[in-house]
Amino acid sequence: MADPSIGTTLKKLRKERKLTLKQLAQETGVSISFLSQVERGKSSVTLESLRKIADALHVDPSVFFTEQEDSDWTARLERFYYKDLTQGVQEANFVPVLVTLHPGDSEGNPFAHSGYEFLFVVEGELTVEVAGERSTLGPGDSTMFEASQKHYWFNLTDQAVKFLLVSSKTV
Numbered sequence: 001m002a003d004p005s006i007g008t009t010l011k012k013l014r015k016e017r018k019l020t021l022k023q024l025a026q027e028t029g030v031s032i033s034f035l036s037q038v039e040r041g042k043s044s045v046t047l048e049s050l051r052k053i054a055d056a057l058h059v060d061p062s063v064f065f066t067e068q069e070d071s072d073w074t075a076r077l078e079r080f081y082y083k084d085l086t087q088g089v090q091e092a093n094f095v096p097v098l099v100t101l102h103p104g105d106s107e108g109n110p111f112a113h114s115g116y117e118f119l120f121v122v123e124g125e126l127t128v129e130v131a132g133e134r135s136t137l138g139p140g141d142s143t144m145f146e147a148s149q150k151h152y153w154f155n156l157t158d159q160a161v162k163f164l165l166v167s168s169k170t171v
Contacts, residue, residue, distance in 0.1 A: 006050075006064045011039040013057045027056040048111045055113050061095075085164075096166045101126070101155040110150035115168035117151070118144040124161030127154040137163075 014024055021039075025032045030049050037043035045053070054061040085096040101124075110129055119128060120142040127136050131149040145151065147167065155161045 006045060007039040007041045009064045010035075010053065013059060013063070014039075017057060019057075024053070024056060028052040046108070048109060051111060051113050094166050094168050096164060098122075099153075099163050099165050101153065101161045101163075103155060103158045103160055105155040108152050108154070110152040112150045113147050115147045116144060117147045117168075118142065118164075118166040119153070120164040120166075122162040122164060124155065124159050124163075125157050126161045126163050127156050128152075129154070 014021070019027075021032045021035050025035055028035075028049070029052060034043060034049070035053075038045050038049075050061050050064065054063070083098040083100075085098055086092070110132075119126070119137065121137045121139050123139055125136055125138050127134055128143060128151070130143075130145045130151045135143070137143060153163075
């Protein structure tokens, strides 16, 4: 199910920047119809698409979740679940998020964005692909990389995986 607050925030940011759906589609590489559906709460957005949209709007993806009434929000993006750990702090140069990946989540395309990412596995086994190289991280393992390298995370197991994602904000 689509999260209507993401669409509301997207539309507000796009209008503030005086961008048309067509202009945003050209900057992100996603279709006008998809952007329109997200804005109207008719379609869910993937992590990859959300990151492209956030980069084009020069905001961190966490901005799409900060207006939730409950500060302990959990948002669903396809097979990913995110829990904001910023406690409402928006001035920091990094964004901590707790991510839960469902068992068998092996779909998705590597993508790149500005900044850095730090991953720390809390529970389960996470497969990380960075610049075409795959590695597996278990509980207590971590990695950090320049996010301009194409990357993605996978859960190739039959157990959920939880990991801390700390990404630096786009400058």
